[in-house]
Amino acid sequence: MKSARFIGKVSLYYVDMTHAYFDTMIAAYLLDSSGRRFKLSDLASKYLDYKMSEYEDVAGKGKDQIVFDEVDVQQATQYSAEDAEITYSLCRILEQKLQEEGMLDLFYRIEMPLVFVLQEMEHNGVKIDVPLLRKISEDFSEKMGSLETIIYDLAGEPFNINSPKQLQYILFEKLNLPVKKKTKTGISTDISVLEELADQHELPQKIVEYRQYQKLKSTYVDALPQLVHPRTGRVHTSFHQTVTATGRLSSSDPNLQNIPIRSEMGKEIRRAFIAENGNVIVSADYSQIELRIFAHIAQDENMIAAFQKGEDIHAATASRIFHIPFDQVNGDQRRYAKTINFGLMYGMGPFRLSKELHISLDEAKRFIDQYFSLYPRIQECITHIIQQATERGYVQTLFGRKRYLPELNNRNRTIQELGKREAVNTVIQGTAADIIKIAMVSIQRKLDEQKMCSKMILQIHDELLFEVPTEELSAIRSIIVECMESAISLQAPLKVEIGVGENWLEAAH
DNA sequence: ACACGGCGC
DNA sequence: TATCCGCGCCGTGTA
Numbered sequence: 001m002k003s004a005r006f007i008g009k010v011s012l013y014y015v016d017m018t019h020a021y022f023d024t025m026i027a028a029y030l031l032d033s034s035g036r037r038f039k040l041s042d043l044a045s046k047y048l049d050y051k052m053s054e055y056e057d058v059a060g061k062g063k064d065q066i067v068f069d070e071v072d073v074q075q076a077t078q079y080s081a082e083d084a085e086i087t088y089s090l091c092r093i094l095e096q097k098l099q100e101e102g103m104l105d106l107f108y109r110i111e112m113p114l115v116f117v118l119q120e121m122e123h124n125g126v127k128i129d130v131p132l133l134r135k136i137s138e139d140f141s142e143k144m145g146s147l148e149t150i151i152y153d154l155a156g157e158p159f160n161i162n163s164p165k166q167l168q169y170i171l172f173e174k175l176n177l178p179v180k181k182k183t184k185t186g187i188s189t190d191i192s193v194l195e196e197l198a199d200q201h202e203l204p205q206k207i208v209e210y211r212q213y214q215k216l217k218s219t220y221v222d223a224l225p226q227l228v229h230p231r232t233g234r235v236h237t238s239f240h241q242t243v244t245a246t247g248r249l250s251s252s253d254p255n256l257q258n259i260p261i262r263s264e265m266g267k268e269i270r271r272a273f274i275a276e277n278g279n280v281i282v283s284a285d286y287s288q289i290e291l292r293i294f295a296h297i298a299q300d301e302n303m304i305a306a307f308q309k310g311e312d313i314h315a316a317t318a319s320r321i322f323h324i325p326f327d328q329v330n331g332d333q334r335r336y337a338k339t340i341n342f343g344l345m346y347g348m349g350p351f352r353l354s355k356e357l358h359i360s361l362d363e364a365k366r367f368i369d370q371y372f373s374l375y376p377r378i379q380e381c382i383t384h385i386i387q388q389a390t391e392r393g394y395v396q397t398l399f400g401r402k403r404y405l406p407e408l409n410n411r412n413r414t415i416q417e418l419g420k421r422e423a424v425n426t427v428i429q430g431t432a433a434d435i436i437k438i439a440m441v442s443i444q445r446k447l448d449e450q451k452m453c454s455k456m457i458l459q460i461h462d463e464l465l466f467e468v469p470t471e472e473l474s475a476i477r478s479i480i481v482e483c484m485e486s487a488i489s490l491q492a493p494l495k496v497e498i499g500v501g502e503n504w505l506e507a508a509h
Numbered sequence: 510a511c512a513c514g515g516c517g518c
Numbered sequence: 519t520a521t522c523c524g525c526g527c528c529g530t531g532t533a
Binding site: 510511512513514515516517518 | 524525526527528529530531532533
C-alpha cells in the first residue's frame with residue numbers, strides 16, 4: 001500500500017493466517033507476472049467481467065465521506081458480501097487456469113507457503129544500531145561540508161549540487177566541458193560521464209564524491225533511524241510477492257534489498273544491522289547461482305565441469321579464454337571474465353562490454369567470440385530460449401513460472417532486442433527466484449518443527465539473513481546449508497556460503 | 510507526476 | 519545505421 005509511507009506502520013497485529021490457502025492476487029500474478037494491478041476489483045473486471053461497487057459509492061468521498069459504521073446496513077451488507085462472493089468465484093476460475101497452465105505446484109507448493117514465511121519475516125524485523133548511524137551521519141556531513149567548499153571554489157560560484165539543471169550549466173556552459181551523453185531532456189551528468197570528464201577538470205571527480213555521500217546519507221543513514229518501529233525497536237520492511245516480472249521478491253518501506261556493499265563507505269552502513277544480545281547475524285548466500293543455472297539449462301559441459309571441480313569460475317573462464325595457466329591469471333584478466341560472465345545473463349553486447357572494460361569494440365567482440373567457443377552450449381541455449389519464446393510468446397523457468405514477452409513480436413527492432421534480453425534473463429533470474437523461495441519455505445518449516453528461536457529476517461535475491469541465538473548456531477548452520485543446497489539438484493551443484501558475525505557486514509565476510 | 514541518478518542482486 | 523544490461527525502490531529537483 002502506498003499510503004503506508006505516509007501514515008507510518010502502526011499495525012503489528014499478528015493475524016492468524018493458518019487457514020488461508022488461496023490468494024487471488026498471487027494466482028493472478030502467476031498467470032501474468034507483467035500485470036500491474038491484482039486488486040479484487042481489477043480481477044473481477046478481468047476474469048468475471050463484473051464491476052464491483054467501490055468504497056466511495058457507499059461511503060462518499062472527500063470531506064463528505066462517512067465512516068463505515070454510519071453506512072446504511074443494507075448497503076453495507078451488500079458491499080461486504082460482494083468481496084466474499086467475488087473472491088470465491090475468482091478462486092475457482094483462477095485455480096482452473098493455474099491447472100491448465102501447469103502452475104498448480106508452483107502456486108500451492110511454493111508461493112502460498114511463502115506467504116506465511118514472508119509474514120513471519122516482516123513481523124520479525126531487523127535490529128538497527130541507531131547511535132552508529134547518527135555517528136556516520138555526522139561524519140558524512142563534515143565530509144560533505146568540505147567538499148561543498150571545494151566544489152563552489154572550482155565552479156567559481158555556489159550552486160545547488162543536487163540540481164541536475166544547475167550542474168549542467170556549470171559543467172557544460174560555464175566550464176565548457178564536452179558533452180558525452182544526452183538524456184531525454186538535456187545533458188547527462190551521470191557517473192560514467194563525470195568519470196570521462198575527470199581528466200579534463202577537477203570538478204567532476206568532486207561531484208562524484210559528493211553524490212556518493214549525499215546518496216548514502218539521505219537514502220540510508222538518515223532514513224533508517226526514522227523507520228525504527230517505536231514498539232519493537234526494529235525496522236520492518238514489506239516484502240512484495242506480486243511485483244516483479246521475473247518472480248523475484250521486492251522490498252519497500254524501506255527497501256532492505258539495496259543496502260550498500262560495494263563502496264567502503266557504503267559497507268559501514270551494514271555494520272548498523274545488528275543482532276539482539278545473545279544472538280548473531282548469519283548470512284547465507286548462493287554462490288554464482290545464476291551461472292550455475294545457466295550451465296545446467298544449457299547443459300554446457302565445460303561450465304558444468306568447472307563448477308563440479310569447485311573452480312573459481314571467473315578465473316577458470318579467464319584462463320581458458322586467454323590460454324594461460326589457471327594460476328597465472330591476473331586481476332585484470334579475471335575481471336574481464338567476470339564482466340563477461342555477468343553481462344552474458346543480461347544480454348550485454350560488445351558495445352557495452354567495450355565501455356565497461358575500457359577496451360576497443362574489436363577487442364570486446366573477440367572476447368565474446370572466445371567466450372562462446374569456450375562455452376558453445378551457452379550460445380546455443382540463448383538462441384534456443386529466444387526462438388522458443390518468439391514462437392510461444394512466453395518463457396518459463398525450471399519450475400514453470402511464466403512471463404509473456406509481447407516485445408518479441410514488436411515491429412520496432414530496439415524493442416525486439418530488449419525482448420530477447422528479457423527472455424534469457426527471465427529464465428535464469430526467475431529460476432533462481434524459484435529456488436530460493438523453495439529454500440525459504442523448507443527452512444522456515446524446519447525452524448517451526450524444531451521449535452527453534454532463530455529468525456529469518458531478510459531475503460536479498462540470492463542471500464538469506466538470520467538472527468540466531470548463539471546456542472542454536474551450529475544447528476542452524478546445517479539446516480540452512482542443507483535446505484538451500486538441496487532445493488533442487490542441478491548438474492552444476494548449488495553451493496552456499498555462510499558467514500557469522502555481530503552485524504551484517506561481519507557476517508557477509 | 511516525471512526525469513534523473515544511483516543503491517542492490 | 520547506430521548501438522541501453524536484466525530486475526527492482528527511492529531521494530531529489532522540477533513543473
